[in-house]
Amino acid sequence: MLGFILAICCIVVHFHLFYSYTLPVNKNIYAYPATVIVDDVISAKKPQYIKATLLKLNGDEIPKFKAPKAMLSLNVEQLVEQGDTFDAAITLRTFRAIKNKDVFDNNLHAFKQRILFKGKVLNKQLDINKPLSQSLIHNYRTFLKETYDKTELKWLYYALLSGDKSLMTSEQKHAMQTLGLSHLLAISGLHIGLVFGCFYFLSKYLLYFTQVTVSQSVNLTIIYSFVGWLCALVYVYLSDFLVSATRAFIMLTSFLLLYYIAKQPLRWRSILYALVAVLIINPFNVLNPGLYFSFIAVGIIFLVIKHLPKSNYRWLSAIIALCVIQLGLFIGLLPITLIYFNGVSIAGLLINLVAIPLLSFIIMPLLLLITLVSTLVDITSLILLFDTAVSDMFDYVNAIPMHLRWFETAKPNMLYVAIAYMSILLFWYSPFKRLVVIPLCVALVDYWFTPKPLWQLHVFDVGHGLMTLLEKDSNALVYDFGPSYFNRFSRTYSVLIPYIKAHNLKVSDAIISHQDNDHAGGAIHFINAGFKNSFKRFHPNGHTQPCVSAQYNFNGLEITSFGSTLYNNENDNSCVLLITSKQFSALLTGDISKAREQKLIKSHSLQADIILSPHHGSDTSSSPEFIAHVKPHTVIHSTAYKGQWQFPNENVVARYKAINAKQYITANDGQITVSIYKDSFSVTTAREHESYWFIED
Known part of the structure; x- marks a missing residue:
């Protein structure tokens, strides 16, 4: 307490x-x-x-x-x-x-x-003060870039030696992730341990070869350890005290202190002390996924080491130990890997059996040696020779087909992750192995008896703009793609595609209401991501052309689109979409104004339980006649927080309030999800359920 x-x-x-x-x-x-x-x-x-x-x-x-x-x-x-x-x-x-x-x-x-x-x-011109001298970290990183500039894998060497991944392209990051090698790029316990070990043995052999006379009362092991610890500290400093590097260094320090004070390896106590130290320094480290990966990984290694099978041959024992540890890490880290990466590298299970020893005993020691020697003499030819060997190995591994190296899954439920770890602990520690059945039964009961929606409509929070996704039976229909800024920042890349991957959805169709940037800005990025064919049904003449009026069955839902080219403005030519099921219906309206609203309600029946307010809740839309015709139970306004247009307009809010419609605003509520069940529907919001007390509005 x-x-x-x-x-x-x-x-x-x-x-x-x-x-x-x-x-x-x-x-x-x-x-x-x-x-x-x-x-x-x-x-x-x-x-x-x-x-x-x-x-x-x-x-x-x-x-x-x-x-x-x-x-x-x-x-x-x-x-x-x-x-x-x-x-x-x-x-x-x-x-x-x-x-x-x-x-x-x-x-x-x-x-x-x-x-x-x-x-x-606000200034258009600045009086900029340049630093009088660059920091040691800046000079070190500049030196690394110059030293490995002519190498093919300079991004890899630079990341290993500095912890900075700025030289990596998105394709290189993706390749490392799918190969299961991303952990090699984050300066963590492996790297800190390697630096400590390299300089520990370097100082030991230097003392041996120089034959310096030392008093027998001096504990040389402490000196070797101090040299290794000091070099590890320099390494962490040069990484600019990355969170992962600092955490690993604290763990190393705790282990060394306990070892030399208690004269025994006290593994579990060192983990506990390191965890306490990390959280005292910054208790909000609990928000960092790396904390769980690193401490769980170390815990798994300590557990597995105590139960390693023995062999009469030392080399065979080493291979068995590596295989068992790697398998233990794969199983133990699998649940949280699925949470944060929505998949797992199958090839990584085998690749790491070679990559980790290669990095530990060859690549990392040689990189440290090359970097140290390069401060004294130019050894470019040796660096290029080293790079040729490493790049050839990387090209060989990178040739593995994608379907053989990465298995993509939907993001698992946190309850099931907790149950998975509880089951592992019960199986490992409890003398009554059958107790594992209890948490597994809890998971099955929760899965079977938790009501599952028949279909869902997601309205994403994209600031001023619109991006929606209709989801049913792991299939998706996308309506609008939100804004793109300076053709560099796109909500499609940061919101839509990650959500699709997190839920392992298959996109069958995509619709653009009209070509305004806040609705269509991210469409080109969606196409570049491999979803070009999803536009064919509603935009057969190309995604920049207006949608066609059509009606089709989307996994049991009736989808009706209302296209138009009659108006001289993009807003009123917006593609309107009506989604109908046996239970409920939803109306997606783009940016239509009162003129288009009047034409639609005169020629079509548009009654809907859920509606996206036309034009983000602008007073140019949502006429009383339109509202009376649609009779929505729930209204969703997709707007920016304190945006320049102050949507939704207070008059529009009042008009929907007059018919007792429940209203939600993405600016205030974040992503809004409508889940349709057999006899009812529910609305959940991102800010309502996922905000932390320390970052609440």
Whole structure:
């Protein structure tokens, strides 16, 4: 109980010290005068998007330990770079991103990085102060880039030696993930252990070959360990104290301290102390998936080591040990791997049997040696020879067909993940193995008796825009694709495709209501992702052409589209979609105005239980006659939070309220999901069920 109370106190203190900075009250001016330092350049092209630390705000200096970070957009003549400092007038508001289910959570990600605000630099020209001298980390990374510049796999060597993946393309990241080798790129326990081991033995052999006389009272093992520990600390520093690297270093430190104090390896106590240290330093590390991967992995290794089969041959024992440990890691990490990656690398189970020893005993030691020697002499020819051998091996592995190396699944239920780990622990520790049946039965009962929707309509939170997905029997129909910004940032890439993958859906059809950016901006990215054929039914003349009027059966649902080319504006030519089942119906309306509404209700019956308000809830739409005709029970407004048009309009809200319709707004509620059952339907929202207390509005 005392530990629980102390943990709560630690969280509260940490939150108020580092995460609770509030903007100064400034009612007289629109923007704050500020001094900022650029931490990272997210987008180097104009207009730039940067992550910055606020050093001074509204004339007040902020203590470094409490200085908040902000995401800022700026469009100035000069391009800013990492490390630059400048004074500017900036608009700021509390960081608040879109909120959708089962996809990357920007709000949580920003909180973990202490990004508390976002805003815009208003200056068109800046007086930028360049750093007088670059940091050691910057110089080290520049040296790595220059040393391995001519190599084919410089992105791999750079990531292994610095922890920075900025040189990697999305294709290279995907290849490493599907091969099950992504863990090799994150500086973690394996890398820290390798650096410690390399310099431990290096110092040991240097002392042996130099034949330095040392007093017998000196414990040389402590000296070797200290050298290895110190070099590991330098490695973590040069990685800019990455969370994974810092966590692994704390674990190494705990193990060494316990070992030399207690004179025995006390594995479980070292894990416990390391976990406590990590959480005391930052209790919000519990939000980091890497915490679970690393500590579960170490726990699995400690468990498996105690039960390794023996052999009369040392080399055979080593191979058996590697195979058993790898199998144990694969099984033990499988549940959380499915949660965070929506799949698992089958090939990785075998590839790692070769990759881990190769990295541990050849690649990583040689990289450290090459890097050290390169500081003294030019060994480019040897580096290229080394690169040729490694790249040939990588090309050979990368030639494995995709269907043989990656198995994609839907995201599992958290309850089933908890039950999986409970079953593993019961089977491993309990003398009564049959107790495993209990959690398995709980999972089966939950699966059988939890009501499952017949179909679902998802309205994603995409800011000002519209993106919806109709889901039935693992098939999907997409209606609109949300906005794209500067042709670089697309909600299709960040929301729609990840959601489709998370639920392992098959997209059969796609519809674009009209060509405005907030509806069609992400369509080209959807096509580039391999979904071009999904447009053929409703856009046979190409996705940039208006949809055709059609009616077809979508897995038991009747889909009716109403196309138009009669109007001289895109909004009124929007493709309207009516979805009808035996139970309920939904109407998707694009950006139609009152003129198109009147024409539709005169020629068609459009009664629907659920409706997407036309034109995001603009007063140019949702006429009283249209509302009286449709008679919706539930209305969904897809809008931006505090957007410039202030949708939904208060008059529109009042008109729907007059017929007692239940209203939801993506700006306030996040993603809105309507689940249709046999005799009823329910509405759930992303912000209602998934927000954390420390990032609530």
